[in-house]
Amino acid sequence: MTSNAFSTSSTAADSNRYIFGITGTVKEIVYPSKAILCFKYNGKEEKAILLVHKFLIDGAAVDEQRLMSDILKVGDVVEFDGHVYDKGGFGQGKDKCNYYAMRAWKASQSKVAAKEHMTSSNKNMRPPTIEGTGYISEVFPRKGVLVFERDGSEERVLFLASKFYVFEKRLGTKQSLDQVLNEGDPVQFEAIPQDSSDNPHYCSWFASCVWKGKKPFDEGLMGSSAPPVGVSGRRGSIGSTGSSESISTEGSGSDSLTNNSLNPSTSKSTISNSAPQDQVIRGRGYIARLLSPSTVLIWWCRQPNHLQSVWYQASQADTAILSNQDLRSVFKEGDAVKFVCSRSTNGGPTQWQATQLFRDEQHHQN
Numbered sequence: 001m002t003s004n005a006f007s008t009s010s011t012a013a014d015s016n017r018y019i020f021g022i023t024g025t026v027k028e029i030v031y032p033s034k035a036i037l038c039f040k041y042n043g044k045e046e047k048a049i050l051l052v053h054k055f056l057i058d059g060a061a062v063d064e065q066r067l068m069s070d071i072l073k074v075g076d077v078v079e080f081d082g083h084v085y086d087k088g089g090f091g092q093g094k095d096k097c098n099y100y101a102m103r104a105w106k107a108s109q110s111k112v113a114a115k116e117h118m119t120s121s122n123k124n125m126r127p128p129t130i131e132g133t134g135y136i137s138e139v140f141p142r143k144g145v146l147v148f149e150r151d152g153s154e155e156r157v158l159f160l161a162s163k164f165y166v167f168e169k170r171l172g173t174k175q176s177l178d179q180v181l182n183e184g185d186p187v188q189f190e191a192i193p194q195d196s197s198d199n200p201h202y203c204s205w206f207a208s209c210v211w212k213g214k215k216p217f218d219e220g221l222m223g224s225s226a227p228p229v230g231v232s233g234r235r236g237s238i239g240s241t242g243s244s245e246s247i248s249t250e251g252s253g254s255d256s257l258t259n260n261s262l263n264p265s266t267s268k269s270t271i272s273n274s275a276p277q278d279q280v281i282r283g284r285g286y287i288a289r290l291l292s293p294s295t296v297l298i299w300w301c302r303q304p305n306h307l308q309s310v311w312y313q314a315s316q317a318d319t320a321i322l323s324n325q326d327l328r329s330v331f332k333e334g335d336a337v338k339f340v341c342s343r344s345t346n347g348g349p350t351q352w353q354a355t356q357l358f359r360d361e362q363h364h365q366n
Contacts, residue, residue, distance in 0.1 A: 084098065114204040117204035187212055
């Protein structure tokens with residue numbers, strides 16, 4: 001037990017060297033096979049070096065003989081996993097990059113569209129306010145990202161926990177969004193354009209209100225009493241209103257959402273923490289440590305650079321696929337994996353325990 005505890009703590013320390021799911025922009029192409037990526041991390045502008053054979057197209061690595069200029073161009077938006085650049089020390093070397101990209105791929109279309117909207121000189125192409133249905137794409141303790149469809153393309157909206165309501169009750173200041181929202185959950189929202197490119201989430205909209213159930217009535221919150229135009233219930237559909245930007249403030253404790261105010265009979269699809277110990281989730285991550293022939297520690301990439309430790313022990317899993325194999329011959333540290341997990345109920349070394357584990361061929365690279 002002492003050995004496992006030591007391995008877990010050392011893995012946490014090692015994780016500070018690694019970054020996952022980061023979105024960046026190609027700043028420079030260095031002939032013949034190198035690119036410099038710029039990105040925002042911990043409030044600072046950073047750079048990462050990307051070699052052509054670390055770039056993935058349809059899950060496969062590009063041949064190292066290809067020219068980088070044939071693959072990417074300056075301004076392209078990419079996502080990548082990386083680690084602190086070891087050559088010459090932090091920030092040293094001729095490229096002055098603090099990070100090295102282990103693998104990279106083209107960013108989602110919604111992030112590309114957001115970049116175009118935020119840098120466009122024609123701000124009149126977007127309505128001053130939109131209202132409609134969106135779906136949760138990323139969720140953090142006190143902020144999240146939802147996506148919706150407009151004019152045939154997917155767009156992204158950033159929202160804060162202080163703007164989120166369930167059944168007309170504002171989320172409490174001590175509650176986390178990831179306790180009540182899951183990726184893929186449908187929500188209603190009202191948002192205004194966000195024009196600043198200083199935005200690591202690549203969202204071209206900022207929500208003035210996000211809600212489940214009945215829309216909260218707050219004259220200071222909603223920018224207009226006029227009814228929304230063209231809002232339907234299909235995925236990502238939106239309508240526009242003529243209202244101007246309106247900013248709400250955090251409410252008092254009397255009108256905020258607390259655990260006691262939730263109806264125990266509420267369906268799991270609406271409130272995810274009604275029975276957290278029974279919640280089963282599919283996830284993606286990377287092998288952090290091979291602790292024994294039958295035990296591994298996984299880094300779960302719940303959101304960009306938001307890691308959660310997951311314990312997997314083949315002998316206790318509900319699948320026999322890996323039960324008779326030495327996991328050290330199947331995986332190596334850093335391998336991309338997919339898994340099914342639930343919250344630990346037996347006081348295990350991590351909060352989450354995986355019951356099924358598979359190689360993630362989409363992001364795997366030899």
